[in-house]
Amino acid sequence: MTAFVYQFLAFAYQVADVFAFLVLAAGGLAIIFGMMGIINMAHGEFITCGAYVTTALVRAGLPLPVGIVMGALFAGVLGIALERTIVRRFYNRPIDSLVVTWGVSLIATQGALLVLGSAWTSVGTPLGSIGFGDYSFALYRLVMLAVAIGVLVGLYLLFMKTRFGVHARATMQNPAMARALGVPTERIYAQTFGLGAALAGLAGGVYAPTLTLSPTMGTGFVVESFVTVVVGGADVLTGTAPASAVLAIIRAACTAAWGQVFGLIGLLVTVCIVIRVLPEGFSGWLMRRRA
Amino acid sequence: MPTETLLELADLCSGYGSTPVLQGIDLSVQRGEIVAVIGRNGVGKTTMMRCLIGQLRAWSGSIRFKGNEISSRPPEVRAHLGFGYIPQGREVFPRMTVEENLRVGEMIGARTDAKLYDIVYEFFPILAERRQQKAGTMSGGQQQQLAIGRAMIGNPGLLLLDEPSEGIQPSIVQDITRVMQRVNRELGTTILFVEQNLDVILALAHRCYVMDKGRIVAERSAEELQDREVAKRDLQI
Amino acid sequence: MTLRDIPVLFNGPQTLGRGKLFWLGVAAVIVAAAIYPQYAERFAISNTAYFGVWVFMALGLGLIWGYGGMLSFGQTAFFGLAGYAYGVIAINLGAAHSYPFLALICALAIGTAFAAVLGYFMIYGGINGVFVGIVTLSVTLAFATFMNQTAGPQWRIGRARLNGYNGMTRIPSLSIDWLDGHRIRFEGATFYYLVLGLLVVTYLALRVLVNSRFGNVLVGTRENPERVELLGYDVRRYQLGAFTIGGFLASLSGALYTAWGNFIVPASMALPAAAMPIIWVAVGGREDLTATLVGSFVVLYVFQALTVVSQEYALVAIGALLVVTVLIAPGGYVIWAVDMASRLRRRAGPSPPLSDPALKARTQRG
């Protein structure tokens, strides 16, 4: 009996772990996509950026949480800069925006390789581990889950309870009308892009201690974040969150049963099915059901 | 009647792509007036409204508001200056609640601190009742009331109404007409609207411009409009 | 049809370049390309053929994206599938007789069929806009991921081990037996002539296609699908047609690439590889076949020249080129150059250069 409980706990821990990964990896991408219909191909580079800034600051002696926050802020500022200089020219050309952000991503990755070299020493995972029966878990991964949930709650409050949120949602639904009512939509776009980039930076910072840093590390998040956004659709709260939960269960179950390869393949098969059945993802489907 | 000129258009030209629609509009609105622009379908009334709020660029000519040239200002700045825009087809934010829709309107007339929630809810009791309802699930008439309420929240100096009666039940049209008169009377809000519905025009307008082929071709006083024959001719030009 | 009608087939509103001068130029380029192997060294010939191999995929993407308005991120999936199909079949049949040629035909059929099925699911499933890009990318990555894990000995088809991440090597080159038993092996200059011939045929065939009703409907759909539908066309059929032809051309690239290098790996489908065709097509000009063709060649050449110096700088440069192109010349630099040239000419002389309706439409949208 206790063995079963431990078994269940272990599975739940795995699901939670994947859930946190997907929410953090995809949150920033989903916000930008939901707001502007733009697929930010440089998403992975913002993750990398957050990870490097965090690591650099921790190595310079700052505490990890401060490093993570600074990493997120730095990525956010870079995001706003990218939006102001390049992305804003492409709001009515979503496909070109995909191409142009891909170009930016190439420049960023290869530029980072040139400047930073190919790998950095990690700062080490803080906190210890706790044991249950045969298993032991890293406590830090529970912190990641807490951060992921915190991000979702934070986004809920931001979008539902603040003036920025009201303006952002209005802009999302009808930018021309929002503008005619005095909403500074350009600023909203820049801020949202910055927010998406900052969330990507946050993901990078949070995962930095557990990974080997390299300029190409962002690509390790990209496939998962695309999958989550496609399955979730254009809205973070009604899309990304449930999509992450469902995908986490599928991935954890496939990995537990058949190994890592099938965990990954399970994800990709799910995407293909969801796209055929719900072309606009979970949130699109929910929206149409409610309307 | 006050005599200060609030809005003045001079030789305004605009259009879509390379197709001209407005070919030199001249009109002016005094503070506190209710002015209608009437004309057949497709003469450029909605184009003029979109040009006024700034969704469409003015090719040439001028738009003066309180004496300042604003034709190169973006829409949000015009809203901050006090333009309250109620577009054709309402364009409420469907997936936001009534209250949230109203909150978006707060940016209008940015400098005024007092936001008129109480007054809007008093004028449109249905909005108070459905505060938490998603705007997309309401009827056309309710949405029109919401669109007007949304534009009024920030106490704008000038309301721009584009065909307020279009697609709405006659009884609600009458309600809306009455509210607009109260708004004008009690808040002193200036109103410029375009319309084809003669009843609404007669009930609301102090003065009237007749538009055809992108130009103002005539101006009518309220008295002249009472002559149904004149009005009908103007609408069918 | 008389001889006089033939030029009409190749020219039309959907392609730039017309008139005697243009076609004389085309002929000159073909002749120059044909005598080139007489004067070039072995590596250069083989390398030029290698560039040519990629251009089929670029032309296919130009058709899907430039003319059809659907950004496919999945051309390398068809490329890879056909490459693997060629490898598996050619290894199993062996290099005797015309078996490698048979393998090529089968590989093209498999790649094209897959494109048709995927296209059917997407286009008839109502997927459009950026989602076409994400779906095709997901499929490509899924396929690459799957092929990456086929390293184990259980992953074999007949005599062919799939070999996972390492990919398949020692795949027979393309060869064909003539009736008299004389064998032609497509290696070196022979392979070069094969690619050249196929390129000329493909280019001309695509010109005919896009200037036919098919091309007009396709472009109309890109600009305004509702209106084309109102005119009574089944828009989706045309889109599927374009997608399938694009898939066929990517398959051709894949099978030829595999036959040329005797080699295919999953990495030739994964993310960095999948983005390359988009770069060639976007930078050169996607809405015109000639621009795609010329642009792809130039980008491939410049990119290779840069990688010899430094791979990192080459990728930074290609990224920068992409960003700058999309910012300054969204239609691609070849079209931009043509446009600039005609603008200059207009300033200089009386001939009205913007009379070409296709060019006119482009400049307005730009």
Add this chain to the structure above:
Amino acid sequence: MSMLRNLAIASAAGLMLGVSAAAALADDKPPLKIGLLEDHSGDIAIFTMPKVHGAHLAVDEINAAGGILGRKLEIIEYDPQFDNAKFQEFARRLIEKDGVQVIFGAATSASREAIRPIIDKDNALLFYAQQYEGGVCDGNMIGTGGVPEQQFSTLIPYMMEKYGKKVYVIAADYNFGQISTEWTRKLVTEAGGQILGAELIPLGVSQFGQTIQNIQKAKPDWLMTLVVGNAQSAFYEQAAAAGLHIPMGSSITIGLGFEHKRFKPPTMQGMHVVMNWFEEIDRPAAKAFVARWHAKYPNETYINDMGENEYSAIYMYKKLAEMAGSFDLDKIRAQIATGKACIDAPEGQICIDPKSQHASHQMTLLSVNADHSVKVEKVWPRVDPYWLGQIGCDLTKDDPKEQYTPSNLPSK
């Protein structure tokens, strides 16, 4: 310590002096071009840059000493950036355009397999200076790195004796990992042990929560880790954070990836690895080599086994050419067939085995302490690459150009 340093400086100085005379002589012949095809950037560049440095160090020393057969060496190099198609493209360019006959390079098995057909077709020579999964029987390739019979048949019996017979394997899901897993399975079961689980992990995967749980559930005595690349090396960090304290064995960590220098202690505690070279090897020639290296490349974190193997490979080429009195491949192979092609590498003497054309090595087993210092547990003075010869590969007689594995043996 200071004596060692003096020795190093003295030998370097001696080298310089003795050489300048010969150098004058070498100038009139055109330099001999050799190809160097290693990643300068990309996913595994931190591990392959020492190969680049090793090659340049060796070439500089050889040129300073007068070159080979009176000809100086000129390195022509490209950066394939971990892209196997680029490896092919550049291998072709090196042979067909730049006219080199010998290429030093390729790190992953995938890149080696990508270029081997090209090398074979043009009858060039590839020095593959890399520890790998073994089994390549190809007359156009000389392997100067460790192979499984050198690494696994030393490490596995040691681990089974010291820690127990129940083993769990995690490996990168491509040929290297697959074949190394095969080797582990073969050696563990032959010695009466048991493989509790073997998990193959796709390249690029960086999340190991489930894997760590699977290991905990299986309760092995020790763990064989054959993970590859930056993403997968996160396993160690995550396993340590999850409290998975278990003895580990590997054929690629520490000596290749110098994880004990890159990760925060005590992440790598309990790791055991057998290799022919570690920077920590305590031997005068090794110390002098390390001093020369760091004098030329002061920023090098660690000289890994690839770096030393590449360095030795160039000296091996020099030795072979001098024995043959020619750069001709057939003459060089005739010298290999004598079995007398030996050099004194920094690690100790290495000789090329005539049957397989792989190098014999002195093998060292290191374990990693909690503070990431290392301890030499055992040394095998000479281990020959015997397996290929045993199963019937004999390049002096026949050249199948195949790669064999325990499950894919020659057909006769």
